[in-house]
Amino acid sequence: MAGLYIHIPYCHSKCAYCDFYSTPNVKSMEQYVDALKKEIVLRISELNEPIRTVYIGGGTPSLLPISLLKSIIVEVSKYIDIDGLEEFTIEANPEDITQKWIDAIKQMGVNRVSMGIQSFSDVELNEINRRHTAQMALDAVNMLRESGINRISGDLIYGLPGQDIDSWKYSLDLLLSLQLPHFSAYLLSYEQGTKLYVRLMAGKVEEASEELVNEMYKYLIIRAHEEGYVHYEISNFSKTNCEAIHNTNYWRDLPYLGIGVSAHSFDGQCRRVNPPNIKNYVSQLLAGNCVFELEDENAQNRHNDYIIVALRTAKGIDLEHYNRTYNYDILDIAKPYIEEGKMVLTKTHLAIAEDYMLISDRIMLDFIV
Numbered sequence: 551m552a553g554l555y556i557h558i559p560y561c562h563s564k565c566a567y568c569d570f571y572s573t574p575n576v577k578s579m580e581q582y583v584d585a586l587k588k589e590i591v592l593r594i595s596e597l598n599e600p601i602r603t604v605y606i607g608g609g610t611p612s613l614l615p616i617s618l619l620k621s622i623i624v625e626v627s628k629y630i631d632i633d634g635l636e637e638f639t640i641e642a643n644p645e646d647i648t649q650k651w652i653d654a655i656k657q658m659g660v661n662r663v664s665m666g667i668q669s670f671s672d673v674e675l676n677e678i679n680r681r682h683t684a685q686m687a688l689d690a691v692n693m694l695r696e697s698g699i700n701r702i703s704g705d706l707i708y709g710l711p712g713q714d715i716d717s718w719k720y721s722l723d724l725l726l727s728l729q730l731p732h733f734s735a736y737l738l739s740y741e742q743g744t745k746l747y748v749r750l751m752a753g754k755v756e757e758a759s760e761e762l763v764n765e766m767y768k769y770l771i772i773r774a775h776e777e778g779y780v781h782y783e784i785s786n787f788s789k790t791n792c793e794a795i796h797n798t799n800y801w802r803d804l805p806y807l808g809i810g811v812s813a814h815s816f817d818g819q820c821r822r823v824n825p826p827n828i829k830n831y832v833s834q835l836l837a838g839n840c841v842f843e844l845e846d847e848n849a850q851n852r853h854n855d856y857i858i859v860a861l862r863t864a865k866g867i868d869l870e871h872y873n874r875t876y877n878y879d880i881l882d883i884a885k886p887y888i889e890e891g892k893m894v895l896t897k898t899h900l901a902i903a904e905d906y907m908l909i910s911d912r913i914m915l916d917f918i919v
């Protein structure tokens with residue numbers, strides 16, 4: 551089973567924390583969509599397995615005019631049975647969700663919406679340059695549900711500038727009260743090149759202390775469990791059987807095809823990446839040329855890629871898969887962590903214990919070869 555990812559690199563404006571490749575300049579949007587459709591034709595047969603999930607991400611896919619979105623999906627439907635998909639997700643920002651948009655995506659076969667809520671405090675949303683308000687996010691969830699789209703995921707961020715523990719509890723508790731089947735909670739990171747990073751360097755904002763972040767994380771995992779969520783990946787929580795199928799397959803080393811600028815692909819052997827340059831992407835694809843570059847994939851970095859994604863999940867490293875595919879004595883490295891209770895070893899898997907997922911990056915380093 552495989553997945554198809556389609557990248558829409560346009561955003562209304564730049565959020566203060568975001569270092570993704572995106573642009574507010576939508577002048578090239580129509581040509582970009584033509585190029586996307588061309589790439590679908592050229593590369594759809596790259597995978598040898600049937601495509602069971604489609605994910606339209608960004609950027610902000612919900613700012614695409616409905617006619618352009620539809621034309622992409624019509625192209626996809628020439629090769630894939632949309633009605634037979636296990637999951638068809640589109641990312642959306644709350645301010646774009648209207649009844650007209652919902653009716654359109656339903657008609658196109660989309661059955662899951664992933665929404666960037668980030669916070670239920672308007673002050674915090676304003677601080678990170680989000681364009682919506684808390685009420686808009688609540689209205690969007692209601693509208694989706696009333697229209698029969700119940701597979702909704704909401705994103706929150708913790709460690710935001712000015713956010714204290716009470717404010718985090720407020721946002722999280724409000725999200726949990728919605729009982730969405732899935733949510734993600736990300737710890738804010740100050741990435742170079744972002745507006746927040748500039749403000750941090752200028753001393754205008756302060757990074758949340760380690761103590762506060764630990765308190766927020768602790769509250770997150772306790773409350774998520776109380777509300778019946780499974781913490782199945784460092785930042786992802788779901789009700790039983792509501793995990794994000796498309797994303798989970800990335801973590802399981804399954805193949806996927808990524809279409810659009812800066813999209814990544816993996817055919818089971820090789821990883822390919824499209825460079826982040828819209829102008830070049832459009833001109834090359836419209837001339838019938840693919841732009842992907844093959845990533846230098848030797849056994850060592852294949853191993854490291856697997857470690858990084860697997861150790862982010864609650865299940866962890868699948869030992870049978872690991873021993874069949876890689877040749878390192880992983881249990882030797884894990885031994886002290888298991889003894890300290892930071893890792894958990896079962897008959898089939900090796901994972902980072904939930905309480906230590908926040909420091910998973912530090913633990914992972916020891917497993918990188």
Ligand code: SF4
Binds near residue numbers: 568
């Ligand atoms: S909407 Fe998403 S992709 Fe666009 S700038 Fe904001 S965080 Fe980045």
